[in-house]
Amino acid sequence: MSTERCFHCHEPVLTGQQFVLPFEGEPRSFCCAGCQAVADTIIQQGLADYYRFRTEPATKADAMPADLAAELASYDSPDVLADLSSIEGERSKIELSISGISCAACAWLIERRLKQLPGIASISVNSGTQRAQIEWLPEQLKLSHILQDIARLGYQASPFAADQEEKTHKAELSRYLKRLAVSGILSMQVMMLAIALYFGEWTGIDPEHQDYLRWISLLLTTPVAFYAALPFVTSAWRSIVNRKMNMDVPVSLAIYYTYFASAYATVTETGEVYFESVCMFVFFLQLGKFFEYRARAKARDATSNLLKIMPVTATQLIDGQPQSTSARRLQPGDLILVKAGETLPADGEVFDGTSSVDESMLTGEYQPIAKVAGSTVLAGSVNHDGVLQVKVGQPLALSRLGQIIALQQETLNQKPKLAEKTDELAQYFVERLLLIALATFLVWFFWIDASRAFWVTLSVLVATCPCALALATPTAITCSLAQLNRKHILIKNNQVLDRLPDIQQIVFDKTGTLTQGRFSVHQVHLLQTKQDKASLLNLIANLERHSEHPIGKAFQPYLQQELTLSKVQISIGAGISALWQGQLIQVGNAAFCRAKPIRGAMVYLTINHELQAAIELQDELRPEVPALLQTLKAKGYQLGLLTGDSSSQAERVAQQLGFDWLEKGCSPEQKVTVIQQLTAQQQKVMMIGDGINDSACFHAADVSVTLQGSTDLAKNQADVLILRNDLSLLTTLLAGAEQTARTIKQNLAWSVGYNVIIIPLAVVGLVSPYIAVLGMSFSSLLVVSNSLRLLKS
Secondary structure: OOOOEOOOOOOEOOOOOOOEEEEOOEEEEOOOHHHHHHHHHHHHOOOOHHHHHOOOOOOOOOOOOHHHHHHHHHHHOHHHHHHHOEEEOOEEEEEEEEEOOOOHHHHHHHHHHHHOOOOEEEEEEEOOOOEEEEEEOOOOOOHHHHHHHHHHOOOEEEEOOOOHHHHHHHHHHHHHHHHHHHHHHHHHHHHHHHHHHHHHHHHOOOHHHHHHHHHHHHHHHHHHHHHHOHHHHHHHHHHHHOOOOOOHHHHHHHHHHHHHHHHHHHHHOOOOOOHHHHHHHHHHHHHHHHHHHHHHHHHHHHHHHHHOOOOOEEEEEEOOEEEEEEHHHOOOOOEEEEOOOOEOOOEEEEEEOOEEEEOHHHHOOOOOEEEOOOOEEOOOOEEOOOOEEEEEEEOHHHOHHHHHHHHHHHHHOOOOHHHHHHHHHHHHHHHHHHHHHHHHHHHHHHHHOHHHHHHHHHHHHHHOOOHHHHHHHHHHHHHHHHHHHHOOEEEOOOOHHHHHHHOOEEEEOHHHHHEEEEEEEEEEEEOOOOOOHHHHHHHHHHHHOOOOOHHHHHHHHHOOOOOOOEEEEEEOOOEEEEEEOOEEEEEEOOOOOOOOOOOOOOEEEEEOOEEEEEEEEEEEEOOOHHHHHHHHHHOOOEEEEEOOOOOHHHHHHHHHHOOOEEEOOOOHHHHHHHHHHHHHOOOOEEEEOOOHHHHHHHHHOOEEEEEOOOOHHHHHHOOEEEOOOOOOHHHHHHHHHHHHHHHHHHHHHHHHHHHHHHHHHHHOOOOOHHHHHHHHHHHHHHHHHHHHHHHHO
16 A cells, blocks of 8 residues: 655655645645645645646755744844845845755745745746845845745745855856857858858859958957957966966967958958968867866865855854854854754854764764863854853854865965976977077068068968867867766866876775765673673664764664663763663763773663673775775775774774775864875875865865765865765776876877977978968867767777
8 A cells, every 4th residue: 555645745644634735626635734834835825836837846844943933033133134145225135045946846936935025126046056046125024034934935045155256256157158159159150151262262252252251251250359369368468477488378379360360361352361260279279278267166166165064143142142143253252152953153162051062074073072161162063962152262264164274275276296397398388489480480581582471470370389289188188077977977177187197195084985974883792691682782772762862873773672761861972861670771971871991882881880781883884995995906006094083993994994004083184284295205195085174185185086975065175076975986087087198198299299290391381371270270180089089988
């Protein structure tokens, strides 16, 4: 018999007919009061079309508790609102992040509902990015009311705190796309006219028609030369001012030399025109520049995304009374209130209260840490199960999280040595090319034939223009990126494929990377013979059902029979106790159970204060890890384990998997130091991690890799994202990089070889501009064709 599904979220209905609403003449069942309330709101507001046209079920809804309503109301604070929104006259504008959007119908529902609110000027919801742009009149409508209305529809909305730098990068990306579109579209038009001119030379085109086609080509090429090619001119001028020639100098000379020469030929009706060469040249180079920019933008996003995990509001205690304020405005000495489930907005010291805090976002380790009065707490960590009063020690900018951002920025700004060598090589090539072109012009003008000097020099510049050289690397990388994407590997930094073949050290984080990020029972030490192992684990599982502690989940599989427990008491960060059959049962750490610590044990069980068992927990390895590490060792890589875990499990994992070296108990700063020590020894390092604690060393390493199951932050900032939770795809990544490196070397060899052959011929006048354009195009085509072979690998 099939289980009835909730009309709103499609989860199983286990409450019978307790929650029912009529819709289209039929009773509809719901799994809970939250889903029923949301559905009733949607239908009563005249938005029932949502249920008719949606393509995905909605997310499970919860009735809004009072504390959530109070949290949303904190956004109405003038200080908080000033930090979150921009003011345009009487209107305020804000971007919201909305979780739970599953299809376009969800976006339609939110837009239709909010447009009914007085004070909403405009709203646009993007179902792809799960964000909304809203303009409203704060005098008529509070931001908290907007957020509450969205919550009543079953979605959770919060301000998206994007910084100004990100907005600048989006604007620059838009400019790149516009220039790429202009050069691409006009290149196709000019190429069609060029074909007509070429065929006209053989079939005898009328001079009037020829002049007409040339003038149209000039008109279409002008936006390409003076708009799409503008970045090359800017870069070339900057390099000339700094007296360091780059590749854009000959590129700009070739573009404008060819453009003005063709324009002169068009106006005077003499000579040849090469407008199609200008357009195609600019288009291909713009394509390479676009991919280069995307790689740089991905790297910049890492730092800005760190700030987005921080809460924008905090509850400050002023004269003992809670008051909402902006988290960015907290100063040392302020007293703040942090409730269960909230994220700490600043570094500080616990003034009052007890709780357990999850610092995995900063340390990478998932074991909660007990906090009492006097304990240090860190911004970005999550308060689990108690209420804390915290005295602020450092504001957000100077917190541990802020220091990680600073480290990240420092490593991001360090230019790789490979890039420096490439710049030196490019400068050497450009300087020689310009000298050859100048010498050619002078020799022809003064000693050979002044009438041909201009066109011979143009032939030298066009024939030896580094088009194929410029395309050699980006085309190979582009094809390789596409092929690796098909194999569930996303490369976000073009330089990765250049660096991977030189990797010598592969460094792994442990928790969440080699392991699955959840605890399980590893070994049970029975210290009494009164009960067997299964009975004791069942007893612990029954007791842990009353706790939300992550360690308690390790015992869920051992629940075989429900037991009657009474007087259950939870000691936050220590353990849990209860009465069972008149006996006092205690489960927790050694201090809570008053037991002598046993090496490796994390959980202890006592009955009437008599120690019964000590349990070792472990974070299970991913199943593919042992075979992967054997393959990597067979290929000659040095393997290192770099972890924040200071327990004996780190040593056990390192020994079990055969790592060459281990550094445990590392802070984010110490991880960076270890990576920098390796790079100082001329070692090429790949880092595989999954969290904020790995962010700084991600940029210190030559290559950084993370998995799909990692935190959003790690996925945003890593150079490589493996789109499946399968570490064995590392071997596919390394093999793809080696093949790409071979293809790039072949492309460069051809490009250089072509120039060695064509330069002498062009200098002595044996290559006309027409042949030079064909030679340059053939050289570029050969390079692109060779790169396309990567798509078939």
